[in-house]
Amino acid sequence: xxxxxxxxxxxxxxxxxxxxxxxxxxxxxxxxxxxxxxxxxxxxxxxxxxxxxxxxxxxxxxxxxxxxxxxxxxxxxxxxxxxxxxxxxxxxxxxxxxxxxxxxxxxxxxxxxxxxxxxxxxxxxxxxxxxxxxxxxxxxxxxxxxxxxxxxxxxxxxxxxxxxxxxxxxxxxxxxxxxxxxxxxxxxxxxxxxxxxxxxxxxxxxxxxxxxxxxxxxxxxxxxxxxxxxxxxxxxxxxxxxxxxxxxxxxxxxxxxxxxxxxxxxxxxxxxxxxxxxxxxxxxxxxxxxxxxxxxxxxxxxxxxxxxxxxxxxxxxxxxxxxxxxxxxxxxxxxxxxxxxxxxxxxxxxxxxxxxxxxxxxxxxxxxxxxxxxxxxxxxxxxxxxxxxxxxxxxxxxx
Numbered sequence: 452x453x454x455x456x457x458x459x460x461x462x463x464x465x466x467x468x469x470x471x472x473x474x475x476x477x478x479x480x481x482x483x484x485x486x487x488x489x490x491x492x493x494x495x496x497x498x499x500x501x502x503x504x505x506x507x508x509x510x511x512x513x514x515x516x517x518x519x520x521x522x523x524x525x526x527x528x529x530x531x532x533x534x535x536x537x538x539x540x541x542x543x544x545x546x547x548x549x550x551x552x553x554x555x556x557x558x559x560x561x562x563x564x565x566x567x568x569x570x571x572x573x574x575x576x577x578x579x580x581x582x583x584x585x586x587x588x589x590x591x592x593x594x595x596x597x598x599x600x601x602x603x604x605x606x607x608x609x610x611x612x613x614x615x616x617x618x619x620x621x622x623x624x625x626x627x628x629x630x631x632x633x634x635x636x637x638x639x640x641x642x643x644x645x646x647x648x649x650x651x652x653x654x655x656x657x658x659x660x661x662x663x664x665x666x667x668x669x670x671x672x673x674x675x676x677x678x679x680x681x682x683x684x685x686x687x688x689x690x691x692x693x694x695x696x697x698x699x700x701x702x703x704x705x706x707x708x709x710x711x712x713x714x715x716x717x718x719x720x721x722x723x724x725x726x727x728x729x730x731x732x733x734x735x736x737x738x739x740x741x742x743x744x745x746x747x748x749x750x751x752x753x754x755x756x757x758x759x760x761x762x763x764x765x766x767x768x769x770x771x772x773x774x775x776x777x778x779x780x781x782x783x784x785x786x787x788x789x790x791x792x793x794x795x796x797x798x799x800x801x802x803x804x805x806x807x808x809x810x811x812x813x814x815x816x817x818x819x820x821x822x823x824x825x826x827x828x829x830x831x832x833x834x835x836x837x838x839x840x841x842x843x844x845x846x847x848x849x850x
Contacts, residue, residue, distance in 0.1 A: 484517065485848040486524035495520060498573040505567055523580045525841040530583035533590050537582055544691040545578040551692075551712070584834070592833040598825045604748055606821050608787035608807040616676040618687060619712040621652055621669035624662030628703040639698055639705035646695045652709045661704075669709070677816070683708065685819055725774050725782055726807040728752050728766040731799035732792075739792055742802050748788055749806035763799075766806070778803065 479497070482490040499516040508515065543557065550560035561571045623642060627635030642655055653668025660669050676684050683706060686696040690710040699706040728749040732738050742755060749766065756764035771779065781791045785805040794801040809815075816824075 489524040526584040588834040621709045623660040623707040726768040730802040734800040
């Protein structure tokens with residue numbers, strides 16, 4: 452038995468005593484808290500305490516269980532007001548994702564919690580509430596969030612990879628080249644409609660895909676998101692397990708992906724590189740001041756160098772060990788976007804700016820990935836503010 456499964460099978464004596472005592476005080480389906488017009492029952496409270504115990508949740512579980520149930524009622528009310536309704540497939544995918552954190556699938560996870568006295572519906576309700584709340588936040592705040600190109604530049608300049616997204620997928624590949632391109636596009640669109648209506652992906656792949664894995668129902672090995680063609684990466688990066696992508700139209704074929712699993716793998720940068728720029732400027736305070744005033748990133752230097760001889764501006768991306776020692780010493784004191792004017796070359800003052808320090812270009816996320824990460828960060832912050840507002844306005848009663 453793995454460690455994670457052993458942890459999930461452990462039910463503490465404290466949890467059992469809480470359950471016994473609470474049921475003795477009130478009927479299992481009587482309300483113990485009213486949140487606006489929604490009830491929290493004794494049974495739900497006891498189940499939440501046990502569930503949090505199995506998850507090794509730290510802190511005062513008796514208090515945390517009630518607080519999280521109150522928050523769930525507020526989230527559920529918001530979801531109803533926004534008309535959020537999740538499909539069975541959405542909820543199942545969310546359950547698979549949650550169970551995957553313990554290296555289990557949803558069925559294994561459900562079996563373990565059931566043996567510990569926790570109803571499968573408790574797990575399902577917990578996941579559904581979280582997914583619904585995520586959709587509420589996206590609906591309410593998503594249209595307001597705009598990530599600027601400058602913000603993406605700053606994030607990429609300071610990016611240090613720790614994990615990489617890995618995907619296990621299946622694919623249907625339809626040739627679409629030359630005179631047969633329109634026919635291929637039409638065939639792929641028809642297949643996508645069938646998939647959205649519930650037809651089995653593997654069955655359609657065996658019958659229609661022209662890819663090398665067609666006989667295996669289109670099943671692919673694990674692949675890094677960053678190793679996919681850009682259009683394919685954009686199409687699948689935000690898909691949960693069991694979800695099918697839109698059409699990915701390439702020059703010679705059309706692809707339809709189904710995400711089976713995804714995971715994060717640890718990633719160690721192979722080589723630290725320095726991306727830096729040098730602009731040769733007249734050695735006087737006015738000239739240097741003008742450059743500083745008009746430069747916030749390395750890209751700004753191109754406009755300043757317009758019309759100058761080509762050797763006045765140089766931008767390089769080199770492994771740390773290949774950077775000349777005097778430049779490396781100056782750059783070691785800088786963060787991305789900062790500059791130094793300590794060096795001289797050929798009678799000019801060197802305006803030296805660090806553009807980025809970190810992994811090689813091949814190890815960087817795409818701009819779309821960074822945009823998504825920054826968007827999710829802002830949505831997370833807005834979600835917390837919104838929940839605080841709902842808490843402050845809530846009417847709580849103890850029957």
